[in-house]
Amino acid sequence: MKCRKKPVVVEAIQYTDDNLLEVLKFCDGGKKTIFDYYLYIVTLEGNMRVSKGDYIIKGVHGEFYPCAKSIFEETYEVLEC
Numbered sequence: 001m002k003c004r005k006k007p008v009v010v011e012a013i014q015y016t017d018d019n020l021l022e023v024l025k026f027c028d029g030g031k032k033t034i035f036d037y038y039l040y041i042v043t044l045e046g047n048m049r050v051s052k053g054d055y056i057i058k059g060v061h062g063e064f065y066p067c068a069k070s071i072f073e074e075t076y077e078v079l080e081c
């Protein structure tokens with residue numbers, strides 16, 4: 001059997017080091033983040049480190065997870081800014 005992943009629209013923001021406040025606002029006002037020299041986000045799999053250039057994706061159920069820039073650009077199409 002061959003299957004195709006259903007198209008799902010998600011929200012995302014790229015972490016650039018210059019937009020920490022915007023990232024914190026995106027992640028439920030910072031409730032889903034930990035900043036201890038590095039930026040971490042609270043995910044369903046535990047706390048995950050976000051590196052400069054990574055995207056933070058808000059899933060369809062409000063969960064957050066990081067995604068490397070290269071994978072994000074291969075997987076997602078930007079619909080609007």
